[in-house]
Amino acid sequence: MSLIYIFAASAMEGAPVHKIAVPSSSSLPSRCGPNDLVLVTGGMGPKNARSKAEAAFATGKPDAVLVIGLCGGLTPSLPEGRVVAYTECQSTEATNSPLHCSYIITDLIVELLKSSSITCDRVVGITSSRIATTRDERHALARDGATVVDMESYSIVKAATNAGTPVVVLRVVGDSIDQELPDFNRALNDSGALDGRKAFVIRGGYRISYYTEPISNWFNAESAAQLVSANFVNSVTNTAVSPDGLPNYGLRSRAARATATVQTEVPVAVSA
Numbered sequence: 001m002s003l004i005y006i007f008a009a010s011a012m013e014g015a016p017v018h019k020i021a022v023p024s025s026s027s028l029p030s031r032c033g034p035n036d037l038v039l040v041t042g043g044m045g046p047k048n049a050r051s052k053a054e055a056a057f058a059t060g061k062p063d064a065v066l067v068i069g070l071c072g073g074l075t076p077s078l079p080e081g082r083v084v085a086y087t088e089c090q091s092t093e094a095t096n097s098p099l100h101c102s103y104i105i106t107d108l109i110v111e112l113l114k115s116s117s118i119t120c121d122r123v124v125g126i127t128s129s130r131i132a133t134t135r136d137e138r139h140a141l142a143r144d145g146a147t148v149v150d151m152e153s154y155s156i157v158k159a160a161t162n163a164g165t166p167v168v169v170l171r172v173v174g175d176s177i178d179q180e181l182p183d184f185n186r187a188l189n190d191s192g193a194l195d196g197r198k199a200f201v202i203r204g205g206y207r208i209s210y211y212t213e214p215i216s217n218w219f220n221a222e223s224a225a226q227l228v229s230a231n232f233v234n235s236v237t238n239t240a241v242s243p244d245g246l247p248n249y250g251l252r253s254r255a256a257r258a259t260a261t262v263q264t265e266v267p268v269a270v271s272a
Contacts, residue, residue, distance in 0.1 A: 003060075128141060
């Protein structure tokens with residue numbers, strides 16, 4: 001049985017662990033086959049990742065460390081959605097030397113994914129405190145041989161290396177080299193994580209929009225049946241056309257004529 005620490009920058013990036021692991025009580029690791037898993041999240045940015053990793057290793061030493069999440073592609077050969085495994089991890093800080101990941105475990109993972117028809121490229125990653133939002137920024141990061149970029153891996157790999165623990169970085173390319181991103185760097189706090197207060201923007205305004213009516217609607221209206229004739233009903237027994245809305249209008253009129261007053265002084269005429 002092995003104890004594995006899994007590091008993810010956010011709950012979203014760590015969600016796959018919950019899908020494969022059998023949950024246990026909050027004080028015990030989750031289980032996945034013969035392995036115990038401890039998921040550590042909430043460490044976006046190099047500083048947060050460093051503090052999370054140091055705190056995790058202070059509680060005990062795992063048998064292996066796995067870093068998962070998203071990364072940015074620095075070469076056209078890595079499209080969005082491609083799974084990558086780090087062989088080496090660099091840092092944008094000049095004082096940090098490149099660190100190597102476990103070749104043995106990395107090769108095993110790549111072959112395991114390959115057996116499931118999942119392509120996994122071996123890459124060199126670089127950790128930056130900034131989000132690479134433009135093609136020029138990504139080209140600059142690739143000058144020293146890096147092919148993907150993230151914001152946490154180097155800090156975690158360094159903590160694992162210092163503890164003598166083998167470490168593997170397995171990520172998915174979230175944005176390709178040609179994808180332009182908004183300048184999220186303005187929303188980062190001092191530790192390199194997103195600050196919701198800085199990222200929240202309210203803008204107001206209005207515009208006048210015109211929406212063209214499809215000509216098919218006009219054709220349908222013009223070709224529809226038009227009113228060219230009408231029928232008129234004249235009935236003395238139909239309640240609907242009776243002047244007072246009461247039935248048998250014709251019978252009532254005949255009764256009125258039958259009971260009309262006879263003018264006796266004019267014997268030759270009868271009026272109703």
